[in-house]
Structure formats: C-alpha cells, structure tokens
Amino acid sequence: MDRPTIGILHPGSMGAAVAACAATNAVDVLWCETGRSTTSAERADLFALTPVATLAELLDRSDIVISLCPPAVAEDLARVVAELRFAGVYVEANAISPDRATRIAALLGPDATVVDGGVVGSPPVGGKTPTLYLSGPADATERVETLFAGTAVLTEVLGREVGKASALKLAYASFQKTSRVLVALAVGMAREYGVDQELIEVASRRTDSYLSEPQYVAKTAARAWRWGPELEEAASTLAAAGLPPEMLHAAATTLARWHGVKDDSELTLTDALNRLAQP
Known part of the structure; x- marks a missing residue:
C-alpha cells in the first residue's frame, strides 16, 4: 500500500x-x-x-x-x-x-x-x-x-464498534484525573492541620493502584454505610479549611446507593456494580 x-x-x-x-x-x-x-x-x-x-x-x-x-x-x-x-x-x-x-x-x-x-x-x-x-x-x-x-x-x-475506544479512554481518565484531584484535597486537608508530610509517608507504604483491584468494589459496597458518613465528615473538614467539599459529597452520595447491602460478605463484584447502576 x-x-x-x-x-x-x-x-x-x-x-x-x-x-x-x-x-x-x-x-x-x-x-x-x-x-x-x-x-x-x-x-x-x-x-x-x-x-x-x-x-x-x-x-x-x-x-x-x-x-x-x-x-x-x-x-x-x-x-x-x-x-x-x-x-x-x-x-x-x-x-x-x-x-x-x-x-x-x-x-x-x-x-x-x-x-x-x-x-x-x-x-x-x-x-x-x-x-x-x-x-x-x-x-x-x-x-x-x-x-x-x-x-x-x-x-x-x-x-x-465506534465508541469502544472513547469509552475506554474516558473510563480510565475518570479514575486517573479524579484521583489527582483527590490527592490535592487530601494533602490540602492534612496541610491545614500540619500533618501533610505524615500523610505522604502513610501513602508511600502502598504503591498499588486501586484501579487494578476491581474485586475490592464489593467490599467497598458492603462498607458504604460507614464510609459515606466518614466522607461527609471529611467534606465538612475540607469546607472548614476553605477547600471545595463537593467531590466528597458526591462520593458519599454514590456510596448511598449501596446502603442496602450493609456488611454483606457474600456480595459479588457483579452485584455491587448492578446496584450502583440503579438509583
């Protein structure tokens, strides 16, 4: 050719x-x-x-x-x-x-x-x-x-099928970009209380990407009833520090979709994702 x-x-x-x-x-x-x-x-x-x-x-x-x-x-x-x-x-x-x-x-x-x-x-x-x-x-x-x-x-x-490549790009970008923003919020919150270096030291002990551990989604769903209120507390802490809390409020709202599976140790990844897709 x-x-x-x-x-x-x-x-x-x-x-x-x-x-x-x-x-x-x-x-x-x-x-x-x-x-x-x-x-x-x-x-x-x-x-x-x-x-x-x-x-x-x-x-x-x-x-x-x-x-x-x-x-x-x-x-x-x-x-x-x-x-x-x-x-x-x-x-x-x-x-x-x-x-x-x-x-x-x-x-x-x-x-x-x-x-x-x-x-x-x-x-x-x-x-x-x-x-x-x-x-x-x-x-x-x-x-x-x-x-x-x-x-x-x-x-x-x-x-x-047109759309598959775009879907993969945005699925990856949604995690990659949002995770960078979450880093900014976490470090910003810690800095307000003078513990930012300690936060970085804690995080440095774990180098794996959560995106490579989809099996953990089911465990997240089972713990959503606890994690949601925790993120609302974190959102309040961000607001008190003059930092934007909306992302953590949104994460808490997402976790609320799993409130019906409290501590369900038998939950599968498929079950968790199906529940996430239903308001």
Missing part, C-alpha cells in the same frame, strides 16, 4: 508529537496554519510538519486525518470537516463520550470512514510510548495501525 498523506487537527502538545510519529510511515503530514497561534506554529515547525493555508486544502490532500483537539470543540470541528466533504479516514482521537463519537461518525458519513480513537499515556517524546486505542471498520483501523507501526505510538484495536 502506498504511503498516505496525513492531516493533523491540531498540533497541540499531543497532536504534534503523534503526527511526528505518523510521519515515519507517511509521505507527508499537513497542518492548517490559518487561525493558529504562534506557539502552534513553533511546535509544528519543531516536529517538521508541513503547513497549508486552509482546512479545505488539508482535507483535499490528506488520506487520513487525525483529530486531536480540545474535547469541547471536537464535534464542531467534525461538522466543518463534513461540510467540506472529506472522503478519507477520519481518526476521532479526542477524549469525548461514546455518544459524541457516534454522532461524529454519523456527521461524516457516508463520505468519510470514521475510526474512534483514544490516547492513553503521555505525548510520545522523550521515550514515552502512549497507546492509541482504536475501534471502527476493520480496513480503516488496519490502515491506522500500519501508519504507526514501528513508532513510539502503540496501537490496539478494540473492535469494529
């Missing part, structure tokens, strides 16, 4: 680095300089991307377009691309909901073939090797896999 021409929308810190990896197996990687910042231009130049004057030119010349932009504008950008009748492979690689990914696929069809994508990891520079998860038509996902073969961007196909 001939090497394709790639278009990147837009060369942010992730987009530019991913595009540079794609350049390994592409004849050219284009970006549209109109309306972009000086920083974007400098970044694109650093990664040796080829500027074009208009989006229409980029789409006309590109076989595969990769969309990596702020999630809030992903659908609007796809709408513009659809209006310009792009007819190649469109890799929707933004951190968006599966529903939004499906809407974008409908917007661009039948002219374009949409591949749902989700990048997990840091930009592929300095030895970092993120994974680009893909879902969509088999021939299109195969083309994207080939594009990144032998580069720092690893690929994994999750199936043919």
